[in-house]
Amino acid sequence: MRETEEKVEVEVEVEASAEGDISVEDSVVEESEGEQVANEEDNVEVLEPKKEEEDFKAKYLYLAAEMENMRRRYEREKEGLIKYGNEKVLSGLLDVVDNLDRTLEAISSDEDEKIKNIVTGIEMVRNQFLEVLKNNGLEEVKALGEEFDPNFHEALAQQPAEGKNDQEILSVFQKGYVLNGRLLRAAKVIVVKN
Template identity: 35%
Template sequence: MALEENEKISRKVEIEDDTSSKEEVVEEENAVIEDAEAETSGEELEEVKAEETCEEKLSQAHNKIDELQDRYVRVHAELENFKKRTRREVGDFKKYAVEAIVKQLLPVFDNLERALWSVNSSEDAGSSQITAGIEMTLKEIERVFDQFSIKAVDASGQKFDPAYHMAVGQEERDDMDENMVVNQFQKGYMLHDRLLRPAMVIVSKAKTDKQNITDSQEENKEVQQ
């Protein structure tokens, strides 16, 4: 009997030891799994953070590129405008470079024309040679004027235009409309599209009532006579 009981006790101890061993193995396996899961979660979290960091840096890089492109477009536009403005200024300088000297030359040209008119009005026997010399000089100056696109502003018979004419007096006329150029004292001149000197003119105006009455009275007297 005693021997049987001892065997039972030994088997019981062996079963308990075996169960404890299995439990320890299971616990070890669970710990390994938990460690692996924790390590995996950490790696995934780091990967997510790394991806977010890359996306943020990529977004910053795109914003920087957009900023640089915008700056390039503005700088390029400013450069083109500067080039156009420079070309225009250089063109205007060449176009109107002779303006100052031509303004100084116009009075000389006027005097030559007056001299020609005066010589032609005289009966001097030697005036023909003088006339030829003045005419030659005038033609040479006119040739230079044509070369630099200098044109006379002839206001005779034209409607008064303050942009091109300078009124130095008025004359009452009943045979033409008001503000018409009656007489031109001095020609004006243009350099391309720029006015060098306005034409000096006399402008027509309507007769006053008093003058109209006087003229009517004189006409009646002539009829009665």
């Protein structure tokens, strides 16, 4: 800023010596122009910190939004792990349920009193087991008598049947299950095709 004032004064002296006479008004104009240049430089210096401040503020807001997005993503992943983390274990337990069902089918028609007591005990264990699975979000896919839905059913065969609608499930080979709304195992079924 000081160099500019000196430069203006030097220019005024040079012009004065070249022209000979210089009026006071001319020197005042020259000085006011010098002050304007100095003020503009001050404004530039003031604007630079404001721009820097705005840049820092924008970066801060961006990072704050990014942190919030990361927190939300973490929460969703955590909920997913809690909700579906036991998927592998429950999937393995479905074979146990299938075996209990097969056992009940095989021995339930026996008329022996001891066998009937065993069947009752197995049914109680099965029901208790299914209740525990249900409490963990596992539900059986409705199949028998329902319309075939490829999202939940796997057709093993098609078979004609009188009095039944096309695409109606005629029989279930293996039950299907859903874990918290997500298909864990599709029901394997035989579908009506007339």
